[in-house]
Amino acid sequence: MNLQLKYSVPGKKTNTPIYIGKGAFNKIASIFPFEKYSSVLVIIDKNVAQHWSERIYKIIGKSASYITIPSGEKNKRLSTVEKTWAMLSKKGFDRKSLIINIGGGMVCDIGAFVASTYMRGIDFIQVPTTLLAQADAAIGGKTGFNFNGLKNTIGSFSAPLGIISDTTFFSTLPKREYHSGFAEIIKHAIITDGELFKFLIRKNFSSLNGKELDKVLSLSTYIKCDIVRKDPFEKKERKKLNFGHTVGHAVEMAYQDSSTPLLHGEAIAIGMIAEARISLLSGSLAGEKFRQIETLIRKAGLPNKVSTTYKNSISKKMLADKKNVGRQIKWAFLEDLGKIKVDTTVSDKIVNESLNYILK
Ligand code: NAD
Secondary structure, three states, X not given: OEEEEEEEEOOEEEEEEEEEOOOHHHHHHHHOOHHHOOOEEEXXXXXXXXXXXXHHHHHHOOXXXXXXXXXXXXXXXXXXXXXXXXXXXXXOOOOOOEEEEEEOHHHHHHHHHHHHHHHHOXXXXXXXXXXXXXXXXXXXXXXXXXXXXXXXXXXXXXXXXXXXXXXXHXXXXXXXXXXXXXXXXXXHHHHHOOHHHHHXXXXXXXXXXXXXXXXXXXXXXXXXXXXXXXXXXXXXXXXXXXXXXXXXXXXXXXXXXOOOOOOHHHHHHHHHHHHHHHXXXXXXXXXXXXXXXXXXXXXXXXXXXXXXXXXXXXXXXXXXXXXXXXXXXXXXXXXXXXXXXXXXXXXHHHHXXXXXXXXX
């Protein structure tokens, strides 16, 4: 399947094709001929390299350079960016070079940042290998890394040349990572309340067959593309995608240095429950719809609670969220399923009660 979306980039419009489906990666060199480029760097997540390096070398070829990035959110940091810039510079990569990012959302975000800044920006292709990255992270042109204990504080907007979402990569994805991917899919379902929501409510997530998975990925991709197309630089419409992320990012960073860090999707799942609770307590969201959201998250095998120990840290990190203006938290507020009001403020009392709800 081949979906098309359009990103606006300063001064011009570009089409970013997205190829979804089993075996899509096999066609990368015919879709994006490498001969056009003076050199190619392939950035690969370490775990992905362990499972897939043979296939990747076979498809991309020996003339490319390869760099492996240590896995995990902790490595989404400046030193990883510097190491990659250094390699590009040492090997004499010029402005006509191409970067191919192969990995989950971490490698897609950081590799895209490297590409968007090296020589003021070179072409790059995203090859997301996790469900989360295929359904969300690789789409939309947001790049970046974590800084000073905060999520994605440094970054840029930069559209890739194309995205290749090959579901074959999921065969080696740990089960927990696969489930984590459903968080952003559920978010897309909640904020649109359309076909995806109806489909997910009926399905058992762990046993989706290939066709059903393609359907879920395509619907999720359409939702993200549609929102990004309307508002590529997050002036208004795109802020809807931040639903669950104010609490979710704070939860993710609060847990990062613990002995039991949470995965991105797991933290966002908890964030969505807390933020849906805010809507419930504010009198906007009906109890029955709040319970449907909880049901979806439970069905996806995602957690819904955090340890009480982290409450203060979560509150502090929420105050430093990059979406805030001054010290005021700006919420993507769920008025109803399919209806998000952005840049909304909420009373401290309701926020506090909602945080208490997610504590165990
Ligand atoms: P990840 O990139 O850290 O990958 C998760 C784990 O799976 C890692 O251990 C990785 O090594 C492993 N892995 C990846 N593909 C594999 C495969 N095919 N087989 C075996 N192991 C594999 O995490 P993620 O969940 O993909 O993405 C989370 C990141 O995405 C976060 O940094 C988040 O901030 C970012 N994100 C960005 C956007 C955006 O719009 N740019 C949106 C959502 C999330």
